Amino acid sequence: MNDSDENRTSAATDDQRRAEVRALSRLAFSEIAGATAGVADVHSAISSRVFAGLRMGLGDLVAPAQVMHDAIAGGTYAIITTVCETAADIAGETADGWGRPPSQTTKGAMTIAAVNGLIGDHLDEKDSPLAAPMSVRVAGVAVDPDRAALAAAFPQASGRLVVFLHGLMETEAAWTLGGRPTYAQRFADDLGATGVEIRYNTGRHISRNGHDLAVLMDRLVAEWPVPVTEIAVIGHSMGGLVARSACHRGSLDGAAWVQRVRQVVSLGTPHLGAPLARSVHYLSAALDLLPELRPFARLLRRRSAGVRDLFHGSLVDEDWSGRDLDSLEVAAVREIPLLAGVDHCFVSATVTVDPRHPIGRFIGDGLVLTPSASGRNKRRHIGFRDEDGLAVSAANHFTLLNDDRVYAWILARLTPTALLAHG
Numbered sequence: 404m405n406d407s408d409e410n411r412t413s414a415a416t417d418d419q420r421r422a423e424v425r426a427l428s429r430l431a432f433s434e435i436a437g438a439t440a441g442v443a444d445v446h447s448a449i450s451s452r453v454f455a456g457l458r459m460g461l462g463d464l465v466a467p468a469q470v471m472h473d474a475i476a477g478g479t480y481a482i483i484t485t486v487c488e489t490a491a492d493i494a495g496e497t498a499d500g501w502g503r504p505p506s507q508t509t510k511g512a513m514t515i516a517a518v519n520g521l522i523g524d525h526l527d528e529k530d531s532p533l534a535a536p537m538s539v540r541v542a543g544v545a546v547d548p549d550r551a552a553l554a555a556a557f558p559q560a561s562g563r564l565v566v567f568l569h570g571l572m573e574t575e576a577a578w579t580l581g582g583r584p585t586y587a588q589r590f591a592d593d594l595g596a597t598g599v600e601i602r603y604n605t606g607r608h609i610s611r612n613g614h615d616l617a618v619l620m621d622r623l624v625a626e627w628p629v630p631v632t633e634i635a636v637i638g639h640s641m642g643g644l645v646a647r648s649a650c651h652r653g654s655l656d657g658a659a660w661v662q663r664v665r666q667v668v669s670l671g672t673p674h675l676g677a678p679l680a681r682s683v684h685y686l687s688a689a690l691d692l693l694p695e696l697r698p699f700a701r702l703l704r705r706r707s708a709g710v711r712d713l714f715h716g717s718l719v720d721e722d723w724s725g726r727d728l729d730s731l732e733v734a735a736v737r738e739i740p741l742l743a744g745v746d747h748c749f750v751s752a753t754v755t756v757d758p759r760h761p762i763g764r765f766i767g768d769g770l771v772l773t774p775s776a777s778g779r780n781k782r783r784h785i786g787f788r789d790e791d792g793l794a795v796s797a798a799n800h801f802t803l804l805n806d807d808r809v810y811a812w813i814l815a816r817l818t819p820t821a822l823l824a825h826g
Contacts, residue, residue, distance in 0.1 A: 419504040422532040423515070506535065507543040512574045516605070520572030523606020524708040537603045537615040539623065540575050545602075548619060554628040562632040563596040565817070566620070568603070570640025570671075571709060575600035577639065580805040586637065589810060594818055596635075599623070605641055606707030610720045613648025617658060620649065624660040635666040635817055639804055640771070641709065643672025643749075648718040650742040664742065668813055669749040670803040673716050673771045674778040674785050680713035716775070741786045748791040748816055750809055751776035752798040768800040 505511025515533050519526065526534040538545040539556075546556045554560065567587060569577045578585040578600065587598020601619070603612050624631045638646040646667055653661040673680075708723070715736040717723060722736045741747045751773045755763035758773065767773050777792055778785035793812045795803065803809055 416504060416507075419506075419532070423505045423511075506533075509543065509576050512543060512576060512602075516574045517572045519604045519606045520707060520709065521606065522707055523604040524608070525606075527604060527607055535602055535604045537601065537612065537619050539619070540600050540602045543576070548622045548626050550626045550628060553623075553626055557597055557599075557628065559591070559597070560628045561595050561597045562627075562629050563594065563635075564623075564627070564631055564633070565590050565594075565596045565598050565635045565637060566646075567598060567600045568616075568636065568638040568642030568645050569601075569605075570638075570642050571605045571713070573605070573639070575602050577801070577804050580801060583805055585805065586810055586813070590814070590817070593814060596817075603645065604709075606709045608708040608720070608723060609641065609644050609712045609717055610648050610722070612645045612709075613718065614652050616645055616649035617652040617656065617660075620653065620660045621658050624663065631660070631663055633665050634660065634663045635668065636664065637668040637670065637813065638672060639670045640672055640800065641713065643667075643669030644674070644712070644716055644718060647674075647739065647741070650745075651718060651739050654742060661742065664745050666746045666748070666817055667742065668816065669747075669776070670809065671750065671752055671768055671771050671776055671800050673713055673775045674749075675775040675780055675783055676715045677713045677771055677775065679770060680710055738783070738785065746791070746816060747787060748793075748813075749777055749787055750793045750795060750803055750812070752795040752800065752803055754797070754799055756797045758794050758796055763796075768798065768803070770800040 503511075506515055515535060518533060519535060523534060536545075539548060539553075540546065541556045546552055565587060567575065567578060569575055578587065585598070587600060590596045590598055601616065603615070605612075620634075624634075636646045636650070638644070646669070650661060650664060650667060712723070715722070717736045718739045719737055751771075752768035753760070753763035753773060754766060754769055757763060764773070767776070773794070774780040778787045793809070795806065795808055798806065
């Protein structure tokens, strides 16, 4: 890279830093303003009921007091909201305290990931710099999927790829949990495979992310520095659903990369949906029944498309396109078959030592229940075989991101003789 290229790269990075910091600042203040408006709505609904009760006993004598109350309360909330919105504009123009773009730092990326998980679809629609596009990441920096950039980012590139997809509100940094070497680092040592970590906006529909992953994988394989011979895809939580969606899309399109996929591994993936997503859906419907609680219902209904997709584990556009997603009765999802000719395996976890313990059966790994992680309950069975699963006890949802038991099991699946060869 010559001096001119370095200057252009530095300028682009500086522009990205300013855009992200300003967007974060604006978002913080605008969310406070939005919360204030919600509190005002609750206050108004409650006070209306109170004054309605007083009117029944005092008649029109209540009217002057209500007018004065509404004027004072409304004016106060309006001032707070206006101040917050103005502060958002000012902060967005002046905030500039980061040395690197937040998305390239661990803490900054985690903050953006949490925001994306909550309202990432909205940010994507607004073309916000915070709406992280699907990308390969190395040391937090996005790598362009062209041959020169990939060769520079992966100097030891091999023809065997292991692609990693994080879960909801996570980034690729999640795989470093516990401070131990990541699965990617260990596969490089044990198999000579190259780990490719992907970052994506988890607030978008899973099917949209699946489409973008399929496109990215197509280009990644075409531009990889050496011929790609085998691909394994490992997804944690939502990442497992995105992997299945991408494989389905790639298979329909006849993509070359799909023919190189040998294994798809799901770690704590809610293939049949997640209890938390269902609870939020029904709670928002219940809160909407009372005027005093409707602002809270609106708050819950702001949840992202990605979170909504976790109600059933939706993988394709047909599951949400043209449907009322706030309807109390949620339509059934389309069952998507596992990719043919591929070793599909899954890992589930329970917080209890005995997975049959009532607590373990009731809360699973804390976020995903065992039947959902294994893709089988009384009504649905996506196709996993019992022998292709691992149950990890005394573990939570995030333990699966970096655990010796999980690693040893996946290593054996990726290369059946690997455990023998490495003792």
